[in-house]
Amino acid sequence: MSQYRLDHLEQLESEAIHILREVAGQFERPALLFSGGKDSITLVHLALKAFRPGKFPFPLVHIDTGHNFQEALDFRDALAARIGEKLIVRQVADTIRVHQLTEPKGKFASRNALQTFTLLDTISEFRFDACIGGARRDEEKARAKERIFSVRDEFGQWDPKLQRPELWSTYNGKIHKGENVRAFPISNWTELDIWNYIRRENIELPSIYFAHEREVLEHEGQLVAVSEFIQLEETDRVSIKKVRYRTVGDMTCTAAVESEAASVDEIINEIIATKTSERGETRIDDKVSEAAMEDRKKGGYF
């Protein structure tokens, strides 16, 4: 009977497509939050499988902090053009100006927290009732407890104690006016699943995921790209290293890893051998406190 057997990637793929179609079936105005990272690129690939030959029943939405890697932005625009789907971009800089928000200060001033304001404005501008995101439960322990359909109130807040029970593969997307649902089709994927799927499906990625030479600053054991967005001091040790990115976020809060991996195969080998978690190695913002993600999610973060 082996011909009627799905392997783990096929099972995960089918589950994700099912969730994407539930969003399409249950909501009036969904959106797919697209960051330009490998997880949201994988989501777009899954959406193609879920809805082609039809159009996506949602636009791609990117909340641009203004601190993104140019490679990721170029990739985003090229991808949206290639698949012929609508891309909406909203700038954190505009939110800062309109609402007179205070820019964070410091060496690695990050607009990561301010993205939430722009996201909430964008949700109300387009009256989105569901936002599809590429978060995975293996990334972080607050995420390990979040539902696949996660209800947020009109301020985007997540209440971990008031989550709806989620049984079988039945997703309750009923909400009140003003609320929205964050839907996470790849909740059950791990970092390695994503890479194995990227390899199997030949999914194209921005070049920064592969080893390249870059001017970096060493800061508390992490490598941060030198850019106009961070403040260099005289004592800083800057050097050229061969690096790649394991995650792609802002240039101010995403660290690179030293690597020689030039292909997906080589990346997979490095991930299997690594001893540090994806977020631990590459996210500067998660180290701030034990409950950093829990707090940000409660406040409306992705």
Next chain:
Amino acid sequence: MDILRFITAGSVDDGKSTLIGRLLYDSKSIMIDQLEAIGRQTRNRQDGDIDLALLTDGLRAEREQGITIDVAYKYFSTPKRKFIIADAPGHIQYTRNMVTGASNADLVIILIDARHGVIEQTRRHAIIASLLRIPHVVVAVNKMDMAGYSQDVFNNILIDFAALAASLELKNINYIPISALDGDNIVERSVNIDWYDGDPLLSILENIEVQEDIDLNHARFPVQYVIRPQTEELHDYRGYAGKLVSGIYRVGDAVTILPSGQQSRISAIETGGREVQEAFAPQSIILHLEDDIDVGRGDLIVPSGDLPRLDQELDVFLCWMGTKPLTEGNKYLLQINSRTVKTVVRDIRFRLDVNTLEQQASPGTVQLNDIVRATIRTAAPIAFDDYASLRASGGAILIDETSNVTVGACMIQSQE
């Protein structure tokens, strides 16, 4: 490589979190930075060694109170399998969490403290496993180190549990003596428990056959979404998108659309952008029908020769998950796969004591975590199967229309 989804039933006192921590740790799924974070917390608590249980603690609210309030999902893999653990708390006030975690599980690990044997909590966990029809059970007798690694202790527990399992029709049971704290019989065979000649826990989890739990005999296809490009070149394209939750479909199969009862044949099947001759559960596919008929979200496409039940009256075991009580006559939305209908709960016949299986007649109001037998009347006919024979189309949720919260889980029972 495939996937095994399992739930661990037990409490902190039984060493449940330690067991999960041990599986993650010994399968090398824990990264250095995560261990460092746990090391920091362990020092704060002045406990000495790294506390493996901390690996499974999630939210700050839980850490502060030292409890688990919700289902957390954990992931690890070996070269053979990817594992998804639903980590649910074991106390009676968290019955709904365990029911939630159990609904998707291929297997349940029921943890028993070797010093205490089969206790009330064990009965409750076995009863929930039986109600939710979890296909495989592993009874892990933990803390064998504190019971002198005694074979008699283990055998007595085995006899007690086997009697309980027989009364509940639990099947496919494995028994294993372990010490999660020391790692005995977790990944490697224990030298302390030399009288046990079975496999260690991880090997059992790696080798249990779960493929046969997917029913390939009864095709059920809930329509989620209709794909209609309406472009010039695809003017007549009309594809029904959904997941085949059970069974196999082939091009040419005669099908019936429920609840309408219209008949047609499958003219094409697509998956991942390719046309295929057949598809099987749990693939997500697009179906095309020969006839231009009215089919939409919420319809169930079934083989004309293998119809499910179509009714407005359901006899269910209902696990109540709402904080507001349920009383007879209350109205809710019932969602079964992609279909949602209005319902009224009638005739709550008895409450099941989840510790003893005793049936308490006429329970009146139903509280959070109660499990009752009731009749549900739907506003329109729905198609379904008995949960016991086809889990994929016999489970439904109840939604409170005013709060939108999921308040109940229904396991549809067969007609007697």
